[in-house]
Amino acid sequence: MKSETQTRPAPRSRGRRLGAFVFLSPGLAYLVVLLLVPLALVLSYTVFQRGRFGGVVYEFTTENFARLLDPLYLGVLGDSLQIAALTTLIALLLGYPTAYVIAQLPSRWKTAALVAIVLPFWTNFIIRVYAWIILLSGPGLVNSVLGTQLELLYKQGTIVVGLLYSYLPLMVLPLYAAIEKLDPQLREASANLGASGFTTFRKVTLPLTVPGVLTGCMFVFVPSFGNFVIPEILGGSKTLMVGNVVRNEFLKARDWPFASTVTLALIAVLVVLLLAQAWAARRA
Protein backbone atom coordinates (compact mmCIF):
# COMPACT_ATOMS: atom_id res chain seq x y z
CA MET A 1 0.00 0.00 0.00
CA LYS A 2 2.81 2.36 0.95
CA SER A 3 4.59 2.07 -2.38
CA GLU A 4 1.28 2.61 -4.18
CA THR A 5 0.65 5.93 -2.48
CA GLN A 6 4.17 7.04 -3.27
CA THR A 7 3.71 6.36 -6.98
CA ARG A 8 0.64 8.61 -7.07
CA PRO A 9 1.66 12.22 -7.64
CA ALA A 10 -0.67 14.83 -6.17
CA PRO A 11 -3.50 15.72 -8.54
CA ARG A 12 -2.95 19.11 -10.11
CA SER A 13 -3.02 20.25 -13.74
CA ARG A 14 -5.60 20.06 -16.51
CA GLY A 15 -3.53 17.26 -18.04
CA ARG A 16 -4.14 15.15 -14.97
CA ARG A 17 -7.86 15.75 -15.06
CA LEU A 18 -7.87 14.83 -18.74
CA GLY A 19 -5.88 11.68 -17.90
CA ALA A 20 -8.31 10.71 -15.17
CA PHE A 21 -11.19 11.13 -17.60
CA VAL A 22 -9.54 9.21 -20.47
CA PHE A 23 -8.54 6.22 -18.31
CA LEU A 24 -11.38 6.00 -15.81
CA SER A 25 -14.52 6.88 -17.73
CA PRO A 26 -14.86 3.83 -20.04
CA GLY A 27 -14.49 1.26 -17.23
CA LEU A 28 -16.57 3.23 -14.75
CA ALA A 29 -19.32 3.77 -17.33
CA TYR A 30 -19.39 -0.01 -17.88
CA LEU A 31 -19.59 -0.63 -14.13
CA VAL A 32 -22.38 1.90 -13.65
CA VAL A 33 -24.52 0.57 -16.52
CA LEU A 34 -23.98 -3.17 -16.03
CA LEU A 35 -23.39 -3.35 -12.27
CA LEU A 36 -24.90 -0.46 -10.33
CA VAL A 37 -28.05 -0.03 -12.41
CA PRO A 38 -28.78 -3.80 -12.33
CA LEU A 39 -28.23 -3.93 -8.56
CA ALA A 40 -30.51 -0.92 -8.13
CA LEU A 41 -33.12 -2.80 -10.18
CA VAL A 42 -32.88 -5.86 -7.91
CA LEU A 43 -33.31 -3.57 -4.93
CA SER A 44 -36.27 -1.62 -6.35
CA TYR A 45 -38.19 -4.61 -7.75
CA THR A 46 -38.59 -5.95 -4.21
CA VAL A 47 -41.39 -3.44 -3.51
CA PHE A 48 -43.34 -4.01 -6.74
CA GLN A 49 -45.90 -6.59 -7.81
CA ARG A 50 -45.45 -9.36 -10.33
CA GLY A 51 -46.98 -9.10 -13.76
CA ARG A 52 -49.46 -11.72 -14.83
CA PHE A 53 -47.08 -13.23 -17.41
CA GLY A 54 -43.84 -12.38 -15.65
CA GLY A 55 -42.17 -9.00 -15.57
CA VAL A 56 -43.15 -6.27 -13.16
CA VAL A 57 -46.18 -4.13 -12.40
CA TYR A 58 -45.03 -0.88 -10.85
CA GLU A 59 -47.43 -0.84 -7.91
CA PHE A 60 -46.07 -0.67 -4.39
CA THR A 61 -46.43 -3.69 -2.12
CA THR A 62 -44.79 -5.18 0.98
CA GLU A 63 -46.15 -8.60 0.11
CA ASN A 64 -42.78 -9.92 -1.12
CA PHE A 65 -41.16 -9.32 2.24
CA ALA A 66 -44.11 -10.86 4.06
CA ARG A 67 -43.81 -13.95 1.86
CA LEU A 68 -40.13 -14.22 2.75
CA LEU A 69 -41.17 -14.93 6.36
CA ASP A 70 -43.19 -17.96 5.26
CA PRO A 71 -41.84 -21.02 7.16
CA LEU A 72 -41.13 -22.64 3.78
CA TYR A 73 -38.61 -19.94 2.83
CA LEU A 74 -37.23 -19.55 6.35
CA GLY A 75 -36.62 -23.32 6.23
CA VAL A 76 -34.74 -22.94 2.93
CA LEU A 77 -32.66 -20.17 4.45
CA GLY A 78 -31.89 -22.38 7.48
CA ASP A 79 -30.93 -25.33 5.25
CA SER A 80 -28.67 -23.10 3.14
CA LEU A 81 -26.92 -21.70 6.20
CA GLN A 82 -26.47 -25.20 7.62
CA ILE A 83 -25.14 -26.71 4.38
CA ALA A 84 -22.76 -23.80 3.72
CA ALA A 85 -21.55 -23.78 7.34
CA LEU A 86 -20.92 -27.53 7.36
CA THR A 87 -19.04 -27.29 4.06
CA THR A 88 -16.91 -24.45 5.43
CA LEU A 89 -16.14 -26.35 8.64
CA ILE A 90 -15.03 -29.53 6.83
CA ALA A 91 -13.00 -27.43 4.38
CA LEU A 92 -11.24 -25.82 7.33
CA LEU A 93 -10.55 -29.14 9.09
CA LEU A 94 -9.14 -30.62 5.88
CA GLY A 95 -7.56 -27.45 4.53
CA TYR A 96 -5.64 -26.27 7.60
CA PRO A 97 -3.41 -29.33 8.02
CA THR A 98 -2.96 -29.51 4.24
CA ALA A 99 -1.83 -25.88 4.06
CA TYR A 100 0.36 -26.44 7.11
CA VAL A 101 2.18 -29.39 5.55
CA ILE A 102 2.57 -27.55 2.21
CA ALA A 103 4.13 -24.58 4.01
CA GLN A 104 6.78 -26.87 5.55
CA LEU A 105 7.71 -28.60 2.27
CA PRO A 106 11.04 -27.89 0.54
CA SER A 107 10.54 -25.05 -1.95
CA ARG A 108 10.44 -27.04 -5.21
CA TRP A 109 7.79 -29.41 -3.80
CA LYS A 110 5.91 -26.45 -2.41
CA THR A 111 5.15 -25.01 -5.86
CA ALA A 112 4.14 -28.40 -7.20
CA ALA A 113 1.86 -29.04 -4.23
CA LEU A 114 0.18 -25.64 -4.62
CA VAL A 115 -0.32 -26.06 -8.37
CA ALA A 116 -1.85 -29.47 -7.67
CA ILE A 117 -4.32 -27.82 -5.29
CA VAL A 118 -5.53 -25.23 -7.82
CA LEU A 119 -5.39 -27.45 -10.91
CA PRO A 120 -8.84 -29.05 -10.45
CA PHE A 121 -10.22 -25.60 -9.71
CA TRP A 122 -9.36 -24.46 -13.23
CA THR A 123 -11.42 -27.13 -14.92
CA ASN A 124 -15.05 -26.74 -15.81
CA PHE A 125 -17.22 -26.42 -12.73
CA ILE A 126 -20.11 -28.50 -14.12
CA ILE A 127 -17.74 -31.31 -15.08
CA ARG A 128 -16.26 -31.42 -11.57
CA VAL A 129 -19.71 -31.73 -10.05
CA TYR A 130 -20.72 -34.31 -12.62
CA ALA A 131 -17.76 -36.53 -11.66
CA TRP A 132 -19.43 -37.18 -8.32
CA ILE A 133 -22.51 -38.66 -9.97
CA ILE A 134 -20.27 -41.37 -11.43
CA LEU A 135 -18.63 -42.03 -8.07
CA LEU A 136 -21.69 -41.96 -5.86
CA SER A 137 -24.57 -43.28 -7.94
CA GLY A 138 -26.14 -46.69 -7.23
CA PRO A 139 -23.92 -48.76 -9.56
CA GLY A 140 -21.04 -46.30 -9.09
CA LEU A 141 -17.48 -46.80 -7.89
CA VAL A 142 -18.00 -46.24 -4.16
CA ASN A 143 -20.72 -48.86 -3.92
CA SER A 144 -18.78 -51.40 -6.04
CA VAL A 145 -15.67 -50.99 -3.92
CA LEU A 146 -17.58 -51.24 -0.67
CA GLY A 147 -19.84 -53.99 -2.02
CA THR A 148 -22.86 -52.02 -0.87
CA GLN A 149 -26.07 -50.77 -2.45
CA LEU A 150 -26.30 -47.47 -0.60
CA GLU A 151 -28.27 -44.55 -1.94
CA LEU A 152 -25.54 -41.93 -1.85
CA LEU A 153 -26.91 -39.34 -4.24
CA TYR A 154 -29.59 -36.71 -3.74
CA LYS A 155 -29.06 -36.04 -0.06
CA GLN A 156 -27.91 -32.98 1.85
CA GLY A 157 -24.59 -34.71 2.51
CA THR A 158 -24.06 -35.14 -1.24
CA ILE A 159 -24.49 -31.40 -1.71
CA VAL A 160 -21.86 -30.80 0.99
CA VAL A 161 -19.45 -33.14 -0.83
CA GLY A 162 -20.03 -31.31 -4.12
CA LEU A 163 -19.55 -27.86 -2.57
CA LEU A 164 -16.48 -29.02 -0.69
CA TYR A 165 -14.99 -30.43 -3.87
CA SER A 166 -15.64 -27.18 -5.73
CA TYR A 167 -14.36 -24.70 -3.17
CA LEU A 168 -11.72 -26.48 -1.06
CA PRO A 169 -8.85 -24.84 -3.00
CA LEU A 170 -10.23 -21.44 -1.94
CA MET A 171 -9.71 -22.50 1.68
CA VAL A 172 -6.20 -23.90 1.25
CA LEU A 173 -4.70 -20.87 -0.55
CA PRO A 174 -5.34 -18.12 2.06
CA LEU A 175 -4.44 -20.54 4.86
CA TYR A 176 -1.18 -21.35 3.12
CA ALA A 177 -0.42 -17.64 2.72
CA ALA A 178 -1.07 -17.05 6.44
CA ILE A 179 0.95 -20.05 7.67
CA GLU A 180 3.84 -19.36 5.29
CA LYS A 181 4.26 -15.87 6.78
CA LEU A 182 4.73 -17.21 10.33
CA ASP A 183 8.14 -16.84 11.88
CA PRO A 184 9.37 -20.39 12.68
CA GLN A 185 11.33 -18.97 15.64
CA LEU A 186 8.09 -18.34 17.49
CA ARG A 187 7.26 -22.03 17.41
CA GLU A 188 10.82 -22.97 18.37
CA ALA A 189 10.66 -20.60 21.30
CA SER A 190 7.37 -22.10 22.39
CA ALA A 191 8.83 -25.63 22.16
CA ASN A 192 11.97 -24.60 24.06
CA LEU A 193 9.79 -23.25 26.83
CA GLY A 194 8.33 -26.71 27.18
CA ALA A 195 5.05 -26.41 25.30
CA SER A 196 3.80 -29.54 23.58
CA GLY A 197 3.14 -29.51 19.84
CA PHE A 198 -0.56 -29.09 20.42
CA THR A 199 -0.14 -26.29 22.98
CA THR A 200 2.16 -24.44 20.56
CA PHE A 201 -0.46 -24.81 17.85
CA ARG A 202 -3.26 -23.60 20.12
CA LYS A 203 -1.36 -20.69 21.69
CA VAL A 204 0.96 -19.56 18.89
CA THR A 205 0.21 -20.84 15.39
CA LEU A 206 -3.59 -20.71 15.38
CA PRO A 207 -4.03 -17.19 16.84
CA LEU A 208 -1.49 -15.79 14.36
CA THR A 209 -3.27 -17.35 11.39
CA VAL A 210 -6.80 -16.23 12.32
CA PRO A 211 -6.98 -13.68 9.45
CA GLY A 212 -6.17 -16.46 6.96
CA VAL A 213 -8.78 -18.71 8.57
CA LEU A 214 -11.44 -16.00 8.29
CA THR A 215 -10.57 -15.24 4.65
CA GLY A 216 -10.66 -18.93 3.72
CA CYS A 217 -14.00 -19.39 5.49
CA MET A 218 -15.54 -16.47 3.59
CA PHE A 219 -14.12 -17.73 0.27
CA VAL A 220 -15.83 -21.09 0.83
CA PHE A 221 -19.00 -19.90 2.53
CA VAL A 222 -20.00 -17.17 0.03
CA PRO A 223 -20.12 -19.30 -3.15
CA SER A 224 -21.56 -22.27 -1.21
CA PHE A 225 -24.41 -20.30 0.29
CA GLY A 226 -25.70 -18.88 -3.00
CA ASN A 227 -25.13 -21.99 -5.10
CA PHE A 228 -27.97 -23.47 -7.10
CA VAL A 229 -26.17 -25.76 -9.55
CA ILE A 230 -24.74 -28.27 -7.09
CA PRO A 231 -28.01 -28.76 -5.16
CA GLU A 232 -29.71 -29.25 -8.50
CA ILE A 233 -27.25 -31.79 -9.92
CA LEU A 234 -26.29 -33.67 -6.74
CA GLY A 235 -29.20 -32.89 -4.43
CA GLY A 236 -32.00 -34.00 -6.70
CA SER A 237 -34.99 -31.79 -6.09
CA LYS A 238 -35.33 -32.70 -2.43
CA THR A 239 -33.17 -30.02 -0.85
CA LEU A 240 -33.70 -26.42 -1.88
CA MET A 241 -31.08 -23.79 -1.21
CA VAL A 242 -31.56 -20.03 -1.50
CA GLY A 243 -30.07 -20.08 -4.99
CA ASN A 244 -32.60 -22.67 -6.15
CA VAL A 245 -35.49 -20.50 -4.96
CA VAL A 246 -34.04 -17.50 -6.82
CA ARG A 247 -33.56 -19.55 -9.96
CA ASN A 248 -37.05 -21.10 -9.82
CA GLU A 249 -38.83 -17.83 -9.09
CA PHE A 250 -36.99 -16.06 -11.90
CA LEU A 251 -37.03 -18.63 -14.67
CA LYS A 252 -39.93 -20.94 -13.82
CA ALA A 253 -42.50 -18.92 -11.85
CA ARG A 254 -41.34 -15.72 -13.58
CA ASP A 255 -42.06 -13.81 -10.38
CA TRP A 256 -39.31 -11.21 -10.72
CA PRO A 257 -40.24 -9.11 -7.67
CA PHE A 258 -40.21 -12.05 -5.26
CA ALA A 259 -37.04 -13.45 -6.85
CA SER A 260 -35.44 -10.04 -6.31
CA THR A 261 -36.53 -10.07 -2.67
CA VAL A 262 -34.92 -13.49 -2.11
CA THR A 263 -31.77 -12.21 -3.86
CA LEU A 264 -31.76 -9.24 -1.53
CA ALA A 265 -32.06 -11.57 1.48
CA LEU A 266 -29.09 -13.55 0.11
CA ILE A 267 -27.02 -10.37 -0.25
CA ALA A 268 -28.08 -9.25 3.24
CA VAL A 269 -26.86 -12.49 4.85
CA LEU A 270 -23.52 -12.19 3.05
CA VAL A 271 -23.08 -8.53 4.00
CA VAL A 272 -23.74 -9.33 7.67
CA LEU A 273 -21.16 -12.12 7.50
CA LEU A 274 -18.60 -9.89 5.77
CA LEU A 275 -19.03 -7.23 8.45
CA ALA A 276 -18.67 -9.87 11.16
CA GLN A 277 -15.54 -11.15 9.46
CA ALA A 278 -14.04 -7.66 9.20
CA TRP A 279 -14.79 -7.09 12.88
CA ALA A 280 -13.24 -10.42 13.89
CA ALA A 281 -10.17 -9.80 11.72
CA ARG A 282 -9.59 -6.44 13.37
CA ARG A 283 -9.77 -7.99 16.81
CA ALA A 284 -7.41 -10.83 15.90
Added chain:
Amino acid sequence: MRRSKVLYVPFWATYVFLYLPIVVLVVMSFNAGRSAYTYEGFSLKWYGELAADERIRTGVVNTLVVAAGSTVIATVLGTLLAVGLLRYTRSKALDALAMMPAVLPDLVLAIGLMLFYGLIDMTLGLHSVMLSHALFSMAFVAAVVRTRLAGADSSLEEASRDLGAGPVVTFLKITLPQLTPGIVAGALLAFTLSVDEFVIAFFTIGNDEPTLPIVIYSMIRFGVTPKINALAAILLLLSFTAVIAGQRLTKIGEKSRAQD
Protein backbone atom coordinates in the same frame (compact mmCIF):
# COMPACT_ATOMS: atom_id res chain seq x y z
CA MET B 1 11.38 -28.27 13.53
CA ARG B 2 9.52 -31.41 14.51
CA ARG B 3 6.90 -32.33 11.95
CA SER B 4 3.92 -34.21 13.16
CA LYS B 5 3.12 -37.35 11.14
CA VAL B 6 -0.56 -36.98 12.02
CA LEU B 7 -0.84 -33.96 9.72
CA TYR B 8 0.03 -36.08 6.69
CA VAL B 9 -3.29 -37.94 6.95
CA PRO B 10 -5.50 -34.92 6.06
CA PHE B 11 -2.79 -33.70 3.66
CA TRP B 12 -2.94 -36.85 1.54
CA ALA B 13 -6.70 -37.12 2.03
CA THR B 14 -7.06 -33.70 0.38
CA TYR B 15 -5.13 -34.77 -2.71
CA VAL B 16 -6.95 -38.10 -2.99
CA PHE B 17 -10.26 -36.25 -2.63
CA LEU B 18 -9.28 -33.74 -5.34
CA TYR B 19 -7.95 -36.25 -7.86
CA LEU B 20 -9.94 -39.46 -7.42
CA PRO B 21 -13.05 -38.17 -9.26
CA ILE B 22 -10.89 -36.85 -12.10
CA VAL B 23 -9.01 -40.13 -12.53
CA VAL B 24 -12.24 -42.15 -12.49
CA LEU B 25 -13.78 -39.83 -15.07
CA VAL B 26 -10.83 -40.19 -17.45
CA VAL B 27 -10.68 -44.00 -17.06
CA MET B 28 -14.41 -44.32 -17.71
CA SER B 29 -14.14 -42.21 -20.86
CA PHE B 30 -12.25 -45.11 -22.49
CA ASN B 31 -14.97 -47.57 -21.60
CA ALA B 32 -16.04 -49.94 -24.36
CA GLY B 33 -19.45 -50.55 -22.81
CA ARG B 34 -22.51 -48.32 -22.84
CA SER B 35 -22.56 -47.74 -19.09
CA ALA B 36 -20.96 -44.73 -17.50
CA TYR B 37 -20.39 -46.74 -14.32
CA THR B 38 -19.01 -50.19 -15.13
CA TYR B 39 -15.78 -50.62 -17.04
CA GLU B 40 -15.89 -53.20 -19.86
CA GLY B 41 -12.59 -52.77 -21.65
CA PHE B 42 -10.74 -50.13 -23.67
CA SER B 43 -12.28 -48.20 -26.53
CA LEU B 44 -12.08 -44.77 -28.16
CA LYS B 45 -15.59 -44.91 -29.56
CA TRP B 46 -17.02 -42.23 -27.24
CA TYR B 47 -14.45 -39.76 -28.49
CA GLY B 48 -15.69 -40.49 -32.02
CA GLU B 49 -19.31 -39.96 -30.99
CA LEU B 50 -18.31 -36.75 -29.31
CA ALA B 51 -16.74 -35.40 -32.48
CA ALA B 52 -19.93 -36.22 -34.37
CA ASP B 53 -22.21 -34.41 -31.89
CA GLU B 54 -23.60 -31.28 -33.52
CA ARG B 55 -24.75 -29.65 -30.24
CA ILE B 56 -21.32 -29.97 -28.69
CA ARG B 57 -19.58 -28.56 -31.76
CA THR B 58 -21.91 -25.54 -31.74
CA GLY B 59 -21.39 -25.19 -27.99
CA VAL B 60 -17.62 -25.12 -28.41
CA VAL B 61 -17.81 -22.49 -31.16
CA ASN B 62 -20.23 -20.33 -29.14
CA THR B 63 -18.07 -20.60 -26.02
CA LEU B 64 -15.00 -19.48 -27.96
CA VAL B 65 -16.85 -16.59 -29.62
CA VAL B 66 -18.17 -15.34 -26.26
CA ALA B 67 -14.79 -15.77 -24.58
CA ALA B 68 -12.92 -13.95 -27.36
CA GLY B 69 -15.34 -11.01 -27.39
CA SER B 70 -15.55 -10.61 -23.64
CA THR B 71 -11.77 -10.95 -23.31
CA VAL B 72 -11.20 -8.07 -25.75
CA ILE B 73 -13.69 -5.79 -23.93
CA ALA B 74 -12.44 -6.79 -20.47
CA THR B 75 -8.75 -6.41 -21.36
CA VAL B 76 -9.12 -2.93 -22.86
CA LEU B 77 -11.44 -1.58 -20.14
CA GLY B 78 -9.67 -3.38 -17.28
CA THR B 79 -6.23 -2.09 -18.32
CA LEU B 80 -7.42 1.51 -18.65
CA LEU B 81 -9.21 1.22 -15.32
CA ALA B 82 -6.12 -0.17 -13.56
CA VAL B 83 -3.96 2.71 -14.84
CA GLY B 84 -6.64 5.27 -14.01
CA LEU B 85 -7.16 3.95 -10.49
CA LEU B 86 -3.50 3.75 -9.63
CA ARG B 87 -2.15 6.86 -11.35
CA TYR B 88 -5.02 9.36 -11.43
CA THR B 89 -7.16 8.96 -8.33
CA ARG B 90 -6.96 8.04 -4.68
CA SER B 91 -10.57 7.05 -4.30
CA LYS B 92 -11.05 3.92 -2.16
CA ALA B 93 -14.71 3.86 -3.23
CA LEU B 94 -13.78 3.56 -6.91
CA ASP B 95 -11.27 0.80 -6.06
CA ALA B 96 -14.06 -1.08 -4.29
CA LEU B 97 -16.49 -0.52 -7.17
CA ALA B 98 -13.98 -1.94 -9.66
CA MET B 99 -13.52 -5.12 -7.58
CA MET B 100 -17.24 -5.62 -6.88
CA PRO B 101 -18.04 -7.85 -9.88
CA ALA B 102 -15.30 -10.26 -8.77
CA VAL B 103 -16.56 -10.40 -5.19
CA LEU B 104 -20.35 -10.58 -5.60
CA PRO B 105 -21.87 -14.06 -5.98
CA ASP B 106 -22.33 -14.93 -9.66
CA LEU B 107 -26.04 -15.49 -9.07
CA VAL B 108 -26.53 -11.89 -7.93
CA LEU B 109 -24.73 -10.56 -11.03
CA ALA B 110 -26.78 -12.88 -13.22
CA ILE B 111 -30.11 -11.73 -11.78
CA GLY B 112 -29.22 -8.04 -11.98
CA LEU B 113 -28.04 -8.32 -15.58
CA MET B 114 -31.12 -10.27 -16.61
CA LEU B 115 -33.41 -7.62 -15.09
CA PHE B 116 -31.43 -4.88 -16.80
CA TYR B 117 -31.57 -6.49 -20.25
CA GLY B 118 -35.29 -7.01 -19.66
CA LEU B 119 -35.79 -3.37 -18.75
CA ILE B 120 -34.10 -2.03 -21.88
CA ASP B 121 -35.88 -4.71 -23.92
CA MET B 122 -32.68 -6.17 -25.29
CA THR B 123 -32.93 -9.53 -27.07
CA LEU B 124 -30.89 -12.07 -25.14
CA GLY B 125 -28.23 -14.14 -26.84
CA LEU B 126 -24.51 -14.66 -27.23
CA HIS B 127 -23.96 -10.88 -27.29
CA SER B 128 -25.60 -10.39 -23.86
CA VAL B 129 -23.52 -13.25 -22.41
CA MET B 130 -20.42 -11.60 -23.90
CA LEU B 131 -21.20 -8.22 -22.31
CA SER B 132 -21.95 -9.92 -18.98
CA HIS B 133 -18.76 -11.98 -18.94
CA ALA B 134 -16.76 -8.84 -19.72
CA LEU B 135 -18.17 -7.29 -16.53
CA PHE B 136 -16.52 -9.69 -14.09
CA SER B 137 -13.48 -10.42 -16.29
CA MET B 138 -12.73 -6.70 -16.30
CA ALA B 139 -12.37 -6.74 -12.51
CA PHE B 140 -9.85 -9.59 -12.70
CA VAL B 141 -7.87 -7.94 -15.53
CA ALA B 142 -7.80 -4.66 -13.56
CA ALA B 143 -6.54 -6.49 -10.46
CA VAL B 144 -3.75 -8.32 -12.34
CA VAL B 145 -2.61 -5.24 -14.32
CA ARG B 146 -2.72 -3.12 -11.19
CA THR B 147 -0.39 -5.48 -9.33
CA ARG B 148 2.08 -5.24 -12.20
CA LEU B 149 1.75 -1.46 -12.36
CA ALA B 150 2.25 -1.06 -8.60
CA GLY B 151 5.55 -2.91 -8.97
CA ALA B 152 6.65 -0.79 -11.96
CA ASP B 153 8.88 2.25 -11.67
CA SER B 154 6.80 5.41 -12.15
CA SER B 155 9.77 7.77 -12.63
CA LEU B 156 9.81 7.13 -16.40
CA GLU B 157 6.18 8.23 -16.62
CA GLU B 158 6.92 11.32 -14.59
CA ALA B 159 9.90 12.12 -16.82
CA SER B 160 7.68 11.72 -19.89
CA ARG B 161 5.10 14.10 -18.43
CA ASP B 162 7.76 16.62 -17.40
CA LEU B 163 8.99 16.60 -20.98
CA GLY B 164 5.54 17.67 -22.09
CA ALA B 165 3.90 14.41 -23.20
CA GLY B 166 0.17 14.14 -22.55
CA PRO B 167 -1.40 11.25 -20.61
CA VAL B 168 -2.27 9.29 -23.75
CA VAL B 169 1.21 9.56 -25.31
CA THR B 170 2.84 8.68 -21.98
CA PHE B 171 0.55 5.68 -21.68
CA LEU B 172 1.20 4.39 -25.19
CA LYS B 173 4.98 4.92 -25.22
CA ILE B 174 5.97 4.30 -21.61
CA THR B 175 3.31 2.59 -19.48
CA LEU B 176 1.85 0.12 -21.98
CA PRO B 177 5.18 -1.60 -22.86
CA GLN B 178 5.93 -1.99 -19.13
CA LEU B 179 2.50 -3.51 -18.55
CA THR B 180 2.44 -6.02 -21.42
CA PRO B 181 3.12 -9.18 -19.34
CA GLY B 182 0.40 -8.17 -16.88
CA ILE B 183 -2.06 -7.48 -19.69
CA VAL B 184 -1.33 -10.85 -21.33
CA ALA B 185 -1.82 -12.63 -17.99
CA GLY B 186 -5.05 -10.71 -17.38
CA ALA B 187 -6.36 -11.55 -20.86
CA LEU B 188 -5.59 -15.27 -20.38
CA LEU B 189 -7.40 -15.19 -17.05
CA ALA B 190 -10.40 -13.42 -18.61
CA PHE B 191 -10.57 -15.99 -21.40
CA THR B 192 -10.39 -18.97 -19.02
CA LEU B 193 -13.01 -17.50 -16.70
CA SER B 194 -15.39 -16.92 -19.59
CA VAL B 195 -14.93 -20.44 -21.00
CA ASP B 196 -15.84 -22.01 -17.64
CA GLU B 197 -18.57 -19.60 -16.57
CA PHE B 198 -22.02 -21.16 -16.24
CA VAL B 199 -24.43 -19.26 -13.98
CA ILE B 200 -24.37 -15.86 -15.69
CA ALA B 201 -24.46 -17.44 -19.14
CA PHE B 202 -27.42 -19.59 -18.07
CA PHE B 203 -29.45 -16.52 -17.09
CA THR B 204 -28.46 -14.21 -19.95
CA ILE B 205 -28.42 -16.54 -22.97
CA GLY B 206 -32.20 -16.43 -23.57
CA ASN B 207 -33.24 -18.85 -26.33
CA ASP B 208 -30.01 -18.57 -28.28
CA GLU B 209 -27.78 -21.58 -29.04
CA PRO B 210 -26.05 -22.32 -25.69
CA THR B 211 -22.40 -22.24 -24.69
CA LEU B 212 -20.61 -25.49 -23.80
CA PRO B 213 -21.15 -25.42 -20.00
CA ILE B 214 -24.89 -25.05 -20.62
CA VAL B 215 -24.82 -27.91 -23.16
CA ILE B 216 -23.06 -30.12 -20.60
CA TYR B 217 -25.53 -29.11 -17.92
CA SER B 218 -28.53 -30.09 -20.02
CA MET B 219 -26.85 -33.35 -21.12
CA ILE B 220 -26.29 -34.29 -17.47
CA ARG B 221 -29.92 -33.64 -16.68
CA PHE B 222 -30.93 -36.11 -19.41
CA GLY B 223 -28.70 -38.82 -17.98
CA VAL B 224 -25.14 -39.95 -17.71
CA THR B 225 -23.30 -41.31 -20.77
CA PRO B 226 -19.64 -42.07 -21.49
CA LYS B 227 -19.84 -39.32 -24.10
CA ILE B 228 -19.83 -36.72 -21.32
CA ASN B 229 -16.88 -38.57 -19.76
CA ALA B 230 -14.94 -38.21 -23.02
CA LEU B 231 -15.79 -34.52 -23.19
CA ALA B 232 -14.75 -34.10 -19.56
CA ALA B 233 -11.43 -35.84 -20.21
CA ILE B 234 -10.65 -33.52 -23.13
CA LEU B 235 -11.57 -30.41 -21.15
CA LEU B 236 -9.45 -31.59 -18.21
CA LEU B 237 -6.48 -32.14 -20.49
CA LEU B 238 -6.92 -28.68 -22.05
CA SER B 239 -7.17 -26.78 -18.78
CA PHE B 240 -4.32 -28.73 -17.16
CA THR B 241 -2.13 -27.89 -20.15
CA ALA B 242 -3.17 -24.23 -19.99
CA VAL B 243 -2.48 -23.92 -16.26
CA ILE B 244 0.92 -25.61 -16.48
CA ALA B 245 1.86 -23.55 -19.55
CA GLY B 246 0.76 -20.41 -17.70
CA GLN B 247 2.90 -21.45 -14.75
CA ARG B 248 5.93 -21.87 -17.04
CA LEU B 249 5.28 -18.51 -18.70
CA THR B 250 5.15 -16.74 -15.35
CA LYS B 251 8.45 -18.34 -14.36
CA ILE B 252 10.13 -17.31 -17.62
CA GLY B 253 8.66 -13.81 -17.19
CA GLU B 254 10.03 -13.56 -13.67
CA LYS B 255 13.47 -14.70 -14.80
CA SER B 256 13.66 -12.18 -17.66
CA ARG B 257 12.48 -9.50 -15.27
CA ALA B 258 15.16 -10.43 -12.75
CA GLN B 259 17.80 -10.17 -15.49
CA ASP B 260 16.71 -6.67 -16.52
